[in-house]
Amino acid sequence: MLDLTYDYESCVKASERISWKVDDVLPVNAKLDFTRPFLPDQLAGTRGLATLGGAPFLDDHARLRLNQIGGNAYLNLFGFVEEYILATMMKHAQAEVFGDPMNLRALLRFTDEELKHQALFNRYRDAFERDFQHRCGVLKNAVEVAGVIMSHSPAAVLLITLHIELMTQQHYVECVKDAPMDPLFQSLLKHHWLEESQHARIDALELDKIARTLSSEKRDLAVDEYLGILDAFDGLLAEQAKLDIESLSTVLGRTFNEAEADAIRASQLAAYRKTFIWYGMTNPTFVSTTKKLSPSKAVTVAERALKFASSERPSQIPTARA
Numbered sequence: 001m002l003d004l005t006y007d008y009e010s011c012v013k014a015s016e017r018i019s020w021k022v023d024d025v026l027p028v029n030a031k032l033d034f035t036r037p038f039l040p041d042q043l044a045g046t047r048g049l050a051t052l053g054g055a056p057f058l059d060d061h062a063r064l065r066l067n068q069i070g071g072n073a074y075l076n077l078f079g080f081v082e083e084y085i086l087a088t089m090m091k092h093a094q095a096e097v098f099g100d101p102m103n104l105r106a107l108l109r110f111t112d113e114e115l116k117h118q119a120l121f122n123r124y125r126d127a128f129e130r131d132f133q134h135r136c137g138v139l140k141n142a143v144e145v146a147g148v149i150m151s152h153s154p155a156a157v158l159l160i161t162l163h164i165e166l167m168t169q170q171h172y173v174e175c176v177k178d179a180p181m182d183p184l185f186q187s188l189l190k191h192h193w194l195e196e197s198q199h200a201r202i203d204a205l206e207l208d209k210i211a212r213t214l215s216s217e218k219r220d221l222a223v224d225e226y227l228g229i230l231d232a233f234d235g236l237l238a239e240q241a242k243l244d245i246e247s248l249s250t251v252l253g254r255t256f257n258e259a260e261a262d263a264i265r266a267s268q269l270a271a272y273r274k275t276f277i278w279y280g281m282t283n284p285t286f287v288s289t290t291k292k293l294s295p296s297k298a299v300t301v302a303e304r305a306l307k308f309a310s311s312e313r314p315s316q317i318p319t320a321r322a
C-alpha cells in the first residue's frame with residue numbers, strides 16, 4: 001500500500017551500524033555553553049522581539065536567554081512525546097512475539113533506543129537546571145498526554161508518530177546541522193536524528209501493515225483523528241508559550257506589561273507551531289504517505305498546515321516548503 005523500499009532487516013542493520021552510548025554523547029557533569037543559543041534561528045521564537053511598536057524591546061542578552069528557555073522546552077516536549085511512542089511500540093513488539101523474529105528485533109531495538117533517548121534528554125535537562133541558575137517552567141503531564149494519544153486508533157497513532165519522527169530528522173538536517181549553537185546540544189540532536197531515521201522507517205512499515213487491513217473510510221478516519229491529536233498538541237504548545245513568559249521574567253528580573261507579554265507569547269507559540277506541527281505536516285515523506293492512505297484527506301492536511309502557518313506571526317513561518 002505504501003510502496004516502501006526498505007524492510008525490517010535493513011532497519012536492524014542500520015541501527016546496529018549507527019548505535020551510540022549516552023555517556024559518549026553527553027558525559028556526566030558535561031557543561032553546556034550558555035554564551036551560545038540552544039536553538040537554531042529557524043526554530044527559536046526570538047526573531048522579531050528586538051523591537052515592539054517601533055521601540056527597543058528585548059536586547060541580545062534577553063533574546064539569548066529566551067532562546068535557551070525555548071531549547072529546554074523543546075527537549076522537554078520531545079521527552080513528552082517519546083513516552084507515548086515507547087508505550088506504543090512496546091505494544092507493536094508484543095504483537096510480534098510469536099510472529100516474525102526480524103520484525104520483533106527491529107521493534108525491540110526501537111523501544112530500547114527511545115528509552116536511551118529519554119535518558120539522554122534527562123541528562124541534558126539536569127545539566128541545564130544545574131547551570132542555568134533559574135528553574136524554567138515546562139509541561140509535566142506526559143503520562144496523561146500519552147493516554148490521550150493512545151486512545152486513538154493504531155493507524156492514527158502511527159501517523160502522528162511518523163510525523164514526529166520525520167520532523168525530528170528535518171530539524172537536524174535543515175536547521176541544526178550548521179547552526180552556531182551549544183555544541184553539546186547540536187551533538188545530542190545529531191545522534192538523536194541518526195536513530196530517528198530508522199524509527200521513521202519502522203513507523204511506515206507498521207503503518208503499511210495496518211493500513212492494508214483497513215477500508216478507505218477507516219483510513220480517512222485515521223487522518224481525521226491525526227488532525228484532532230494535532231489540535232490537542234497545539235493546546236499544549238500554547239501552555240508552554242505562557243510558561244516561557246514567566247521563565248523569562250524570572251531570569252531577567254523584570255516584569256512585562258500586557259502588550260509585551262502578548263508579543264512574547266505569540267512569538268514563542270508561532271515558533272513551537274512551526275517546529276512541532278508545520279515541519280511534520282509538510283514533510284515530503286509524510287505528505288506522500290498521507291496521499292497514499294487517503295488522497296482526499298491529504299488535501300485537508302495541506303490546508304490545515306497552511307492554517308497553522310498563518311495563525312500567528314505569519315512572517316515567522318514559511319508558507320511553502322522549498
Ligand SMILES: [Fe+2]
Pocket residue numbers: 082113114117192196
Ligand atoms: Fe527518540
Ligand SMILES: [Fe+2]
Pocket residue numbers: 085114165195196199
Ligand atoms: Fe524515535
